[in-house]
Amino acid sequence: MSVQENLTINEKKVLLALEALGSASPEKLEEKSGLQVDAAMQAAFMLEEKGLVSISENVVERYSLTKEGEEYAKNGLPERQIIDSLKAPTSLEELRSHFSPKIVGIATGWLVKKGWAKVENGIMVPSGNVYTGKDEETLAAFTGKAKTLEELASDEGTIKDLLKRKLIVKHEEKLRTVSITDAGSALAAQGLVLEEEIAQLTPDLLKSGAWKGKKFRPYRLDIIPKPLYGAKIHPYRRLIEQMRQIFLEMGFTEIKGGIIQSSFWNFDALFQPQDHPARDMQDTFHLDTTCLLPADFTEKVAAMHEYGGDIDSCGWGGVWDRELAERNVLRTHTTAVTIKYLADNPKPPVKAFCIDRAYRRETIDPTHTPEFEQLEGVVMDKDMSFADLLGLLAEFYHRMGFEEVRFRPGYFPYTEPSVEPEVYVDGLGWIELGGAGVFRKEVTEPLGIKEPVLAWGLGVSRLAMLKLGLKDLRLLYQSDIDWLRKSEVCRT
Structure with a gap:
C-alpha cells in the first residue's frame, strides 16, 4: 500500500491545507481544512507519525488580576492608601479607625519594606521618600485581559511579589504550530484524491450493500496504543479488605x-x-487530658499490679498510680480496643477482630512511621x-498466600505463652509479622473473664509491603499516581 493510500480523508484535507499555508495554528488549520479543530489536530498528529508534518509547541505565560488585585488597581495598594493619608506621624490605633484592620x-x-515609613512605639512615621513602585505600574498596565510579561513591561521580581500577594494569577497557554515537511510537500504535489471512506461497518451498510465499491479506512496494527488505566481500589486498601474478609469468613465479629x-x-x-519503657514520652503520644476510670475494674486491676490480686x-x-492510669494517650496498639470489648463481653464465646490505626x-524511615495499621x-x-x-494464625497466613509459616517463642507483658509468627519469602527469608499468645490470668481475672483468651496483634503494613513487593513503607501512604496506576490488581 502506497503512502497516499494509507492516508485517511482527514489527513489528506490537512495535508492539502498545509500545502497552501506552509504552517498554521490549529484554528487556522480548522478554517482552511473545513474540519473541526479536534479532528484537524488528530489528523495532524497522525501525519506527524508518518513524517509528513511537524508539530511544535510553545508555552506562553499570561497574568490576570484577582478580585483583590482589581480592587487595588482601582483604589491603590494598601501602602499607597495609607501613605497618601499621612500628613504627620499617626498612631496605628488612629489609622485603624480610618481604614480596615486588614488594610493597615x-x-x-x-511601608517599612519600601522605606516609605517606619513604626516607632506604635506610631507610623512617614519618611518623605515616596515613589511610584514597579508593582503599582504593573497593576496599572492591566486593562481587563490577561497579559504577558512583555506586554506588562514588568520584571520577574515584581511579578513574583504580586503573585505572593495574590493580586495576580498566572495562566499557561500551550500554543501549537503545524508545519508541512519536505516529504509532505512532495506527496501533496503528486495530487491527493479526496474520496469518501468507510471507517466502520454497520448492520445497515451490510443489509443495503452500500459498502460495495467503497473505500475502507486502513487500520495500522503495528501501532501500540496508549495504556489505559482503569479505576481500581488502592492496593493497600484492597489488602486490608482481603484481611477483613478472611476473618469475617472465619466467623469473627x-x-x-x-x-x-x-x-x-x-x-x-x-x-x-507503670514503669514500662513503652509508656515513656519517647514511645507514646501523651495528651494533656484525662478520663474517668471504670468503677467495676479499677480496684481489681490496681490489686493485680501491686500484689497479684487473688490469684497465685x-x-x-x-x-x-491512679493518676497515671487516667492520662489519655493516642492508642499505641488496637489491643486497647479488644481488651475493653472483652471487659464488656466476659461470657464465652467471643470471636472478635479489629483492623485500625495505632500511633x-x-x-520516619523506610520501615517505620508514627501511625500504622x-x-x-x-x-x-x-x-x-x-x-x-x-492453627488459626497459620490458616490466616495461608489464605493470604504464604505457604510456609512458623512460630518463634516471644515475650509480651500480657500473654503467656507468647509467639511471634513468621512467614517465608523468597529472597528475604523468614519475616516476623507480629505477636500473639494466650492472655495471662493477671489480665483476664480483674475483668471477670474465666475462660482462656487467645490474642494476637499483626503488622498490617509490613505484610502489605511483602505482598506488594515494596521496600519503603511510606509508599503505602503517598499518592504516587504512576505507582497506583501500574500496581497489579492481584499479586499471588
Whole structure:
C-alpha cells in the first residue's frame, strides 16, 4: 500500500491545507481544512507519525488580576492608601479607625519594606521618600485581559511579589504550530484524491450493500496504543479488605474503638507495668487530658499490679498510680480496643477482630512511621488452647498466600505463652509479622473473664509491603499516581 493510500480523508484535507499555508495554528488549520479543530489536530498528529508534518509547541505565560488585585488597581495598594493619608506621624490605633484592620495590617509591612515609613512605639512615621513602585505600574498596565510579561513591561521580581500577594494569577497557554515537511510537500504535489471512506461497518451498510465499491479506512496494527488505566481500589486498601474478609469468613465479629484511649485500657488493663519503657514520652503520644476510670475494674486491676490480686501471682509490686492510669494517650496498639470489648463481653464465646490505626513516636524511615495499621483479634471460649491459636494464625497466613509459616517463642507483658509468627519469602527469608499468645490470668481475672483468651496483634503494613513487593513503607501512604496506576490488581 502506497503512502497516499494509507492516508485517511482527514489527513489528506490537512495535508492539502498545509500545502497552501506552509504552517498554521490549529484554528487556522480548522478554517482552511473545513474540519473541526479536534479532528484537524488528530489528523495532524497522525501525519506527524508518518513524517509528513511537524508539530511544535510553545508555552506562553499570561497574568490576570484577582478580585483583590482589581480592587487595588482601582483604589491603590494598601501602602499607597495609607501613605497618601499621612500628613504627620499617626498612631496605628488612629489609622485603624480610618481604614480596615486588614488594610493597615497589610500596609504596615510594605511601608517599612519600601522605606516609605517606619513604626516607632506604635506610631507610623512617614519618611518623605515616596515613589511610584514597579508593582503599582504593573497593576496599572492591566486593562481587563490577561497579559504577558512583555506586554506588562514588568520584571520577574515584581511579578513574583504580586503573585505572593495574590493580586495576580498566572495562566499557561500551550500554543501549537503545524508545519508541512519536505516529504509532505512532495506527496501533496503528486495530487491527493479526496474520496469518501468507510471507517466502520454497520448492520445497515451490510443489509443495503452500500459498502460495495467503497473505500475502507486502513487500520495500522503495528501501532501500540496508549495504556489505559482503569479505576481500581488502592492496593493497600484492597489488602486490608482481603484481611477483613478472611476473618469475617472465619466467623469473627469486627469491632471498632476510639483513637484516644486512657492509659488504663491501653496499658494497665493489659498488666503492663507503670514503669514500662513503652509508656515513656519517647514511645507514646501523651495528651494533656484525662478520663474517668471504670468503677467495676479499677480496684481489681490496681490489686493485680501491686500484689497479684487473688490469684497465685506476685504482681509488679509498688503502689499503683491512679493518676497515671487516667492520662489519655493516642492508642499505641488496637489491643486497647479488644481488651475493653472483652471487659464488656466476659461470657464465652467471643470471636472478635479489629483492623485500625495505632500511633507511636517513631522516626520516619523506610520501615517505620508514627501511625500504622494493626490487625488485632481475640478468641475466648471453653477449652481454648495454644494449639488453637497457632492453627488459626497459620490458616490466616495461608489464605493470604504464604505457604510456609512458623512460630518463634516471644515475650509480651500480657500473654503467656507468647509467639511471634513468621512467614517465608523468597529472597528475604523468614519475616516476623507480629505477636500473639494466650492472655495471662493477671489480665483476664480483674475483668471477670474465666475462660482462656487467645490474642494476637499483626503488622498490617509490613505484610502489605511483602505482598506488594515494596521496600519503603511510606509508599503505602503517598499518592504516587504512576505507582497506583501500574500496581497489579492481584499479586499471588
